[in-house]
Amino acid sequence: MAFSDHATLTYTILGLFSVSALAFLLSQPTDFAKWVQKKKYQYEVTFALYMLTPTERFIFNSVLFLFVAMTSIAAALYLPDHISEIARRGFYYWAGEAGPGAAAATKGLAETVSTSTEALGETAVSGIQGA
Secondary structure, eight states: OOOOHHHHHHHHHHHHHHHHHHHHHHHSOOHHHHHHHHHHHHHHHHTTGGGSOHHHHHHHHHHHHHHHHHHHHHHHHHHHHHHHHHHHHHHHHHHSSSOTTHHHHHHHHHHHHHHHHHHHHHHHHHHHHHO
8 A cells, every 4th residue: 555645745744733733732831830830939939949059959848848748647647546535535524434335445444454463463472472
């Protein structure tokens, strides 16, 4: 199958037009790109990064990134438990008991403590008698 010169020319012109249209559209900043540029400019002006050398800017941004990353990770790991503990204490102050099932949990804890102290006492007594 041989391509005619007319078809090849048509596809070439269509391809060049498509590539040039794509390049033009990509070179024009969108609303999102303008927003990001504006936020970057505000960040640099607020923290006076525009007057730092590239190395100093890199160090500052690295330290800031590490601080924000560690704070975010710590909040994601520990904040849910902390909030549930605060809610539990608030419920205790409001209702006067630790919540549903608190009596059973307290009874189980009391039994465990008494069993442990009895075992510890027997060990201490046998240690004294053996000495």
